[in-house]
Amino acid sequence: MAIPDSRLAEALKSLVRHPGVDEGVILSTCNRVELLAQTKNASADLRDFVCTYFHVEPWQFEPHLYEYRERDAIRHLFRVASSLDSMVLGEPQILGQVKEAYATARAVGTVHSQLDLLLTRAFAVAKRVRTETAVGSSAVSWLPWRLGWRRRFSAP
DSSP states (O other): OOOOHHHHHHHHHHHHHSTTEEEEEEEEOSSOEEEEEEESTTOOOHHHHHHHHHTOOHHHHGGGOOOOOHHHHHHHHHHHHTTSSSSSTTOTHHHHHHHHHHHHHHHHTOOOHHHHHHHHHHHHHHHHHHHHSOTTOSOTTHHHHHHHHHHHHSOO
């Protein structure tokens, strides 16, 4: 499942029309589609949105689904924006993708007070992670080279 950039605005509008959803952001990358939603009393069924929007049955995606609420959702967003929940730890591209998803949602009008504050904070956290830790400081090719070096020169 993926949502091309050309259909993201329409998908966002569909998400906030879904019962119980007040605000929404959709992050669609090469290996994930994530829905971030501010809901009314946790009443929104986002699984139903996925079924309807992608024309799929729950059994087709349930094994690959994860759902976070409240603090866990905030922690997850911070980890994604900081590139700590990424196929390549420290991958700088994911923060740009989160920022683009946020910008599109703002332009379409699906982000208001709550998600606006949350995403702004996520960007600050991501910046702090990158400046105060070694995350993302090495080239992507560094790890395979270093592992190869250890194998080649380690004692038998």
